[in-house]
Amino acid sequence: MAKQDAAAKRQCIHCGKYVPVRSTQCMYCKESLPDLNVLRATAGIPTEGGPKIRRGLLYMLLAGVVQYYAGGYSGFTLPVQIDPVVFQYLVPGLFLLGLGLVLYGFYLKMKG
Ligand SMILES: [Zn+2]
Numbered sequence: 001m002a003k004q005d006a007a008a009k010r011q012c013i014h015c016g017k018y019v020p021v022r023s024t025q026c027m028y029c030k031e032s033l034p035d036l037n038v039l040r041a042t043a044g045i046p047t048e049g050g051p052k053i054r055r056g057l058l059y060m061l062l063a064g065v066v067q068y069y070a071g072g073y074s075g076f077t078l079p080v081q082i083d084p085v086v087f088q089y090l091v092p093g094l095f096l097l098g099l100g101l102v103l104y105g106f107y108l109k110m111k112g
Contacts, residue, residue, distance in 0.1 A: 056101030066090065
């Protein structure tokens with residue numbers, strides 16, 4: 001587990017001011033703050049990786065959909081004629097982009 005960024009800030013739940021992420025007491029209003037690790041474990045607060053994984057999965061899904069229509073598997077013909085070369089590069093590109101985002105998201109999750 002990587003060391004938490006010392007410069008990271010969290011918002012005080014009592015006065016809304018930003019305090020160091022590790023502090024258990026607000027330096028402005030002196031109210032005690034709940035432990036962030038406990039909060040994360042109980043409330044399931046998403047880490048930075050979550051949205052990236054979701055977006056990556058969306059791209060991969062989109063690539064699949066484009067492939068589905070472009071390949072003519074659906075029996076649906078596109079209203080406009082698109083050069084198949086576009087799909088040849090677009091679909092794998094989109095898929096890899098999504099895969100990369102998912103992997104990066106997981107990396108952030110592990111690190112976080
Ligand atoms: Zn405060």
